């Protein structure tokens with residue numbers, strides 16, 4: 001892992017709200033993180049924790065209104081994506097940054113052939129002519145493991161299985177040699193075997209192409225198998241982040257610890273019932289003035305009701321560089337390493 005490498009992406013103090021009839025929803029509250037070149041950052045958190053809104057805010061993909069990015073910086077190679085023109089941003093989307101959405105059916109346009117959808121991206125972003133775009137489209141489809149690629153250029157999305165459509169989406173996201181690939185729960189809708197195949201594919205592509213990846217999932221088991229570093233989100237905030245082994249060996253936030261307990265163990269404990277995290281995720285009607293996790297936390301104390309904890313380094317490193325957590329409670333030092341099923 002390129003530890004000292006310059007970040008390709010640096011997000012600082014991102015705040016996104018939705019204005020709804022019932023009032024404001026504070027979906028993303030002061031989120032900061034970075035992504036190093038070639039690194040795979042896993043983002044986890046249960047549904048509603050702000051993962052998608054964060055990533056869509058980076059590329060200004062949310063409809064405004066109701067969405068409003070209140071503040072923050074999104075530096076891609078030093079350029080703030082929140083400040084550049086719409087035209088420049090269109091170059092970045094699908095150019096330097098590839099994006100794979102959650103639902104393959106809604107992401108590919110059903111009325112155009114797969115070939116047209118890939119070549120369109122290539123012609124627009126890379127200025128290739130029709131013949132060159134088709135050649136590259138075939139290469140890309142082969143790269144993501146689609147058999148008979150040239151023949152399949154003329155097929156429509158519904159003629160592909162869910163797993164194959166997802167591979168096509170990945171091919172499109174990769175078509176312009178992105179520096180960053182953002183994958184938002186790309187395997188959630190797929191069955192477990194296909195999920196495993198897609199994960200293998202991504203590992204292999206990363207080895208071959210060396211791009212940095214943000215992989216969003218609500219499944220820490222998936223993260224264990226592929227990530228270098230993990231960021232845990234809760235209530236629109238980053239509550240913990242650490243290199244993957246460190247996070248699994250030494251989880252600090254009570255929410256992370258609870259998430260880890262929801263992963264099946266490999267050692268003959270498959271039968272054991274999964275622990276469910278009790279309680280509801282917070283309604284994000286206000287910026288939290290207290291800890292957002294307190295109602296569900298077994299370690300809650302007075303300070304948690306008065307003060308939203310700031311992120312602090314756990315390991316003495318600069319904030320963001322090692323292991324940090326946003327929690328008033330101090331986890332006991334020698335937490336037992338977790339044995340996890342690798343995805």
Ligand SMILES: Nc1ncnc2c1ncn2[C@@H]1O[C@H](COP(=O)(O)OP(=O)(O)O)[C@@H](O)[C@H]1O
Nearest residue numbers: 018025027046047048049050051052053054284
């Ligand atoms: N269009 C919208 N209008 C109002 N609230 C929204 C909208 N989209 C998302 N939200 C809210 O933003 C919060 C974060 O959502 P999201 O980022 O999609 O969560 P995740 O991807 O972690 O499941 C949720 O509380 C969700 O209800």
Ligand SMILES: [Mg+2]
Nearest residue numbers: 051052053185
């Ligand atoms: Mg989501």
